[in-house]
Amino acid sequence: MKLGSTALAFAMSIGLVNPVLAETVLKVGLIDPPAHIDVIASQRVADRVAELTNGEVKLEIYPAAQLGFASDMLSGLKLGTVEMFVGATTWLGAFETDFWVPGTLYVFNDQEQAREMHQSATFQAMNDRLVENHGIRVLAQNWDRGPRNFITTRPVETIQDLEGLKIRVPPQESWIENFKLAGAAATPMPLSETFTGLQQGIVESTEQASNWLYGNKYHTIANNLTRTNHNYEETGVMISERVFQNLTEEQRTAVVAAINEVAGWHNEQVAIQIAEAEEKMAAEGINIIDVDVDAWKEHFRANFDTIVEIVGYSDDLAAELKAQWK
Structure with a gap:
């Protein structure tokens, strides 16, 4: 028997389902393509959860936005109509503004610091507010997404080359304002329209x-990759609080344990995938450009206080981040 968690709870309450034999099915949505490491890692979590719960909990993985785009799935989490979502925690800024912060260029020194910050007391307090105010629980946020780089139809070698550059950005204020301040023509565009737009x-x-970029074949329509390492994000594994509360304590523990067990392997694979993708792009004739990252970092960090004011990050978060800069 396969039931969603809400239906299962109701069926058990009226005695229609033997709780020993029941199977709880949780659908897990991602926007990433099937070959992306987040999808592969999610399947590993599903396999491990099945082991730890003796088949009581089954996670079904739906990549490539089959359950909707990120904003749709997050809204579903809040309403309890979507059970789980795996994706950048930055999207949570739609509910709690401080989550937008990884979308601010060069706000973290490197991936390790980004990961540590996402596991800090500051981010835990953000998570608590998310549960209380919006019914979304972040089970873990320690899966690296890798540094973001530019792929372009004309070479971008210096900060000055950003002037007038028509760059697609997520429809998120942090990204938009960063690039506008750098003189680029920031163009908010849904991810689903970006390939065609380029x-x-x-x-x-x-x-x-x-x-x-490589997994989604962007290198086939834009032949310049500029390695700026301008953003570091973490993938979060998120669940509807309604769904979470319908799990037993043992099942909750099993799900969280499985997510954290996979984290180290996931992060190793991210680094491997990035290196392989860049090697393949170079072999296929893509122009790979390395920049003076320190100069870019200095340039964008000079605008950080302005971004804080525009987006509305909390003063304490901004001060904590700046204190860690190097």
């Missing part, structure tokens, strides 16, 4: 981690 010349550039 192909048709509506935009000249987009930016993501190299493995994501």
Whole structure:
């Protein structure tokens, strides 16, 4: 018997289901393509959860936005109509503004610091507010997404090359304002329209981690990869609080344990995938450009206080981040 968690709870309450034999099915949505490491890692979690719960809990993985785009799935988590979502915690800024912060360029020194910050007391307090105010629980946020780089139809070698560059950005204020302040023509565009937009010349550039760009074949329509390492994000594994509360304590513990067990392997694979993607792009004739990252970092960090004011990050979060800069 396969039941969603809400239906299962109701059926058990009226005695229609033997709780020993019941199977709880949780659908897990991602926007990433099937070959992306987040999808592969999610399947590993599903396999491990099945082991730890003796088949009581089954996670079904739905990549490539089959359950909707990120904003749709997050809204579903809040309403309890979507059970789980695996994706960048940055999207949570739609509910709690401080979560937008990884979308601010060069706010973290490197991936390790980004990961540590996401596991800090500051982010835990953000998570607590998310549960209380919006019914979304972040079970873990220690899966690296890899540094974001530019892929462009014309070479971008210096900060000055950003002037007037038509760059696709997520429809998130942090990204938009960063690039506007740098003189770029920031163009908010849904991810689902970005490939076509780049192909048709509506935009000249987009930016993501190299493995994501390669996996989605952006190198086939834009032949310049500029390695700026301008954003570091973490993937979060999120669940509807309604769904979470319908699990037994043992089942909750099993799900969280499985997610954390996979984290180290996941992060190793991210680094491998990025290196392989960049090697393949170079072999396929893509122009790979390395920049003076320290100069870019200095330039964008000079605008950080302005971004804080525009987006509305909390003063304490901004001060904590700046204190860690190097």
